[in-house]
Amino acid sequence: xxxxxxxxxxxxxxxxxxxxxxxxxxxxxxxxxxxxxxxxxxxxxxxxxxxxxxxxxxxxxxxxxxxxxxxxxxxxxxxxxxxxxxxxxxxxxxxxxxxxxxxxxxxxxxxxxxxxxxxxxxxxxxxxxxxxxxxxxxxxxxxxxxxxxxxxxxxxxxxxxxxxxxxxxx
Numbered sequence: 021x022x023x024x025x026x027x028x029x030x031x032x033x034x035x036x037x038x039x040x041x042x043x044x045x046x047x048x049x050x051x052x053x054x055x056x057x058x059x060x061x062x063x064x065x066x067x068x069x070x071x072x073x074x075x076x077x078x079x080x081x082x083x084x085x086x087x088x089x090x091x092x093x094x095x096x097x098x099x100x101x102x103x104x105x106x107x108x109x110x111x112x113x114x115x116x117x118x119x120x121x122x123x124x125x126x127x128x129x130x131x132x133x134x135x136x137x138x139x140x141x142x143x144x145x146x147x148x149x150x151x152x153x154x155x156x157x158x159x160x161x162x163x164x165x166x167x168x169x170x171x172x173x174x175x176x177x178x179x180x181x182x183x184x185x186x187x188x189x190x
Contacts, residue, residue: 027043029180031181038052039052041174049170064138069160070123073180076176078093080119082172145164146164148165
């Protein structure tokens with residue numbers, strides 16, 4: 021990445037648990053998120069949220085209904101409910117839409133044991149009741165279902181995403 025910020029990009033702030041869409045140095049949309057319970061980190065198997073510059077490598081689930089369940093990036097045909105949650109209590113619920121991220125910084129979040137795409141790091145919907153305003157994911161960026169649907173409709177594959185610890189100055 022160059023030292024010049026693009027005109028439009030997404031920022032995930034781990035400290036604030038927010039995701040902002042930035043356009044011409046202004047926040048045009050802001051969402052509450054939940055990053056990793058284990059904090060920030062790039063290593064495979066760490067269950068940490070990777071930092072640095074990423075791009076949206078794939079948008080998954082365009083035609084699926086709200087609360088659709090995904091396993092292995094494929095819709096299962098299920099719709100999340102309390103009953104389904106009780107039937108599968110150990111599932112890490114991935115719902116509604118998936119924005120699959122790929123790291124852009126070789127040796128930091130791309131390639132080898134730090135590759136965000138190979139770690140299957142997503143921005144994705146989760147059961148809304150799990151959104152408590154604190155880090156609770158297994159590395160991904162969780163977001164409410166209505167919010168991930170809204171975000172999905174505002175971004176495209178290739179859009180840039182910056183994930184970092186502190187609140188940025190736009």
